[in-house]
Amino acid sequence: MRFIVIYFYIFIVGLILGSFYNVVGIRVSRGQSIAFPSSHCPNCRRKIPIHEMIPFISYLFLLGKCRGCGIRISLIYPIVEISCALLFVFTFIIEPSLSSIIMGWLLISLLLIIFVSDITDMIIPDKVLIVFFILFIFYRIIFPISPWWQSAAGSIAGFFILFSINYINRGSIGGGDIKLFTVLGYLLGLETVLLALFLSAFFGAVIGGGGQLTGWLKKGQPIPFGPFISLGTLMAFFFGEQMMRWYVSLVS
Ligand SMILES: [Zn+2]
Structure with a gap:
């Protein structure tokens, strides 16, 4: 039971980091700041409210479309978020030592950012x-x-x-x-x-x-x-x- 709670926490942290890696992967390769401007639709420029920025969940609720103009939101976002969460938990389960768990998390972080920036730009x-x-x-x-x-x-x-x-x-x-x-x-x-x-x-x-x-x-x-x-x-x-x-x- 205690382990399920730990897995859950790691999963949530993975989701949040995955969503951050999406932002880094897209903005850094375009020379933009990671912090400003806040997230907006690239098509209609509508500012995305906080409750639509919940990693993975929001994508499902929005049915993968912008609420302002209806344009499709790239599948890359939810894929990277859920992959980050699952890979983080997977690493924690199968790696035998603290050092290899941290190494796995570092690798996953770098590779997901590269995945995003290389696929988009x-x-x-x-x-x-x-x-x-x-x-x-x-x-x-x-x-x-x-x-x-x-x-x-x-x-x-x-x-x-x-x-x-x-x-x-x-x-x-x-x-x-x-x-x-x-x-x-x-x-x-x-x-x-x-x-x-x-x-x-x-x-x-x-x-x-x-x-x-x-x-x-x-x-x-x-x-x-x-x-x-x-x-x-x-x-x-x-x-x-x-x-x-x-x-x-x-x-x-
Ligand atoms: Zn839009």
Whole structure:
């Protein structure tokens, strides 16, 4: 019973943070302030009253439409809010230690912001990366990785692998993706960032390729890589050890 109360609190905090990450993801990439102006409909400029800003719930009550002009509210908002809440609770349930729970929450926060900004504007904002790089450095001072060189090696590998692919393919990968993997490498360490890279590329190829085959994506249409990085990195974080063990048992 006590645990259900804790899960509930974490869920609510996740919803509220998810709604904040939506604002950060959209406004920072457009060079706007996070605090001003207050939320308004991008179409009719109607100011959104407090009772319509309850994460996820308000979207359901408004049936996904602006009350002023009836324009559809992007599905990204409720998806990010509910994902943040569920992932926060999931992390708390399956991660064994305080350090890995905090690491999971940090990762989810960064990746959801990137998901929003990359999907809406195809931008991974430097400001967001810098703030999280600083947070990750502090995290690694408090909870050091072993062996100690894993963080630096993770950053360097993340940078050089994407930089090389980009160089060979003449700029097919955005500069933001390269910087994002440099930052992620520091937190994840060498082994996990390599797995995250592999999984991101895998999801990108499967979903991107599938999208082109079904005609859902046009050929040559640029697609944001951020959502695949978010998916691949979270998979590597949550299930990396199981995947490595499974792989080793296959090849040995
Ligand atoms: Zn409106």
